[in-house]
Amino acid sequence: MNAYKAFAVASVALLIVVAAASFFVYPTNAREEYGYISQGQLSALAFTGANVSVNGTGNSIYISGPATILVETGPMKANVSMYSFEISGMINPEIIVKQGTILKFIVVNVDSDASHNFVITSASPPYTYMSGAGMMGGGNTGMYGSSMMLSPASNGNLNYYNMTSTFNSAGTLWYLCTYAGHAQNGMYGKISVIP
């Protein structure tokens, strides 16, 4: 084996070791993932996955087990307030989740002229103009998680943030946008964790 070959083999071996170490050190449910996607990539994401039942007439979604939920912030739709979340085709639906469930939220800001985030809290409405002041998270902070503030879409790039929350205790929680004035104007919804 010449020196070049030995170097190449050593490099590949090192890459494998580093990749394996990253995998074990950072489980996916603890890693913050963010960036931007195109409208086409968003369309490919727009799914209702396993363990998810949508009740359109009840404006609710029931989740019986581990699932991935797509949350679009600030939908640009006629007759829909910009102070909204769109989940599985519904506006600010109640999310009913079985206790103990791990949910991955893919939060995508589809609004082209406002920033939004997605924060889970036990603080109930009504919310004030600055309701988010004490809740503002820079990442997966707080008991149930919060996305970073996502800038408006620009040049077809939609900012997203992935977060994972485990709902271990039965009770009522809320999701909201903590940008000043948004929750006050209705940008929130209920999460019911049921035994």
Ligand SMILES: [Cu+2]
């Ligand atoms: Cu907002």
